[in-house]
Amino acid sequence: MKHVIALDVGGTGMKAALVGAEGELLYEARRETGRERGPEAVVEGILAFAAELRGYGIEHYGEPASAAGVAIPGVVDAEKGVAVFAANLGWENVPLRDLLTERLGGLPVALGHDVRTGGYAEGRLGAGRDADRFLFLALGTGIAGAIGIDGVIEPGAHGGAGEIGHVVVRPGGVPCGCGQRGCLERLASASAVTAAWSAATGDPRATAADCSRAVDAGDPRALAVWEEAVEALADGLLTAITLLDPRTLIIGGGLAEAGDTLFVPLRAAVASRITFQQLPSIVPATLKDTAGCLGAALLAWDLLDTEVRA
Incomplete structure (x- = not known):
């Protein structure tokens, strides 16, 4: 049975799957990234x-994978197959595609940025599948996005x-690791809300999810933290709407798990800022933590289609 290997590499863990031609998840597995052992060990x-997954495919589906797709954090040169920079993995200019191709016996390998790869899956298979223009945002440790145009992610x-x-x-405003001050991710990411709620409560174990629950309970401290994040996010989205004119805004990541606690005030805040722009639909992502693997699989199948056409 034809299938591809899909790997979604994160700062602390890796999700992987064997995926069929119709996007079906045939097999799933997880491992720790092991970044504490250093970049070479990662x-x-x-x-x-990846080699383990190839072996599993041979054993259970009668043939090796046809290709592999890998989603990684940081700066990616997909054309060259190089992880240019990934601070949380300690990487710089790692020729990951060539290394994987060699380890996997010449298998073709596609490489992509983790959030844009997840956004690709949301656009093709998830919340954006009926939208010709969408913007996908992941509100996690940071905030990153993917611009979808007619089924393709604009790199x-x-x-x-x-x-x-x-x-x-x-x-x-608040200094950001990128060198600027007052960046959106320093105010509206899950980690930013976690930090703000921890400071408000004096509890170093407090999380963004705790803040969301406190908002639902009417805690005024939580309401203040949440409102600050929502207002900042709405300002950032207005900029995106003005520049990109998307039909759909897809919000994923840890903060989106708050559901209506996030989406109800966010939709109202964005709508209140609209003047001449067209208000897009603002919807939650649907693929959850499978988006990265499914997107990596799509990259692999696309690579095979390109080779066939060539």
Whole structure:
């Protein structure tokens, strides 16, 4: 049975799957990334995991995978197959595609940015499948996005399109790791809400999910933290709407798990800012934590289609 290997590499864990031609998840597995052992160990862990998946496919489906797709965090040169920079993995200019191709016996490999790969899956298989223009945002440790146009993710001239988390929404505000101040992800990501709620409660174990529950309970401290995040997110989305004119805004990541606690005030805040722009639909992502693997699988199948056409 024809299938591809899909790997979604995160800062702490890896999700993997064997995926059929219709997007069906045939087999799923998880491993720790092992970044505490250093960047070389992380690379070796990825290669070994991929080889294990190839072996599983041969044993259970009678043939090796036809291709592999890998989603990784950081700056990716998909054309060259190089992980240019990934701070949380300690990587710089890692030729991951070539390393995987060699380990997997010449298998063709596609490489993609994790959020844009997940956004690709949401656009093809999830919440954006009926939208010709969409913007996908992941509200997690940071905030990143994917711009979808007619079923294709726009990478930008240098592979950096969609980095809405580094749109400045509060000039002169909180310093950001990117070197700017007042970036959207420093105010409206899950980690930003976690930090703000922890400070408000004095509890270092407090999380964004705890804040969401406190909002539902009417806690005024939580309401203040939540409102600040929603207002900042609405300002960032207005910039995106003005520039991109998307038909659909898809919101995923940890903060989106708050459901209506996030989406009801966010839709109202965005609508209140609209003047000449057209208000898009604002919807939750539907693929949850399978988006990265499904997107990586789509990259692999697309690579095979390209080779067939060539």
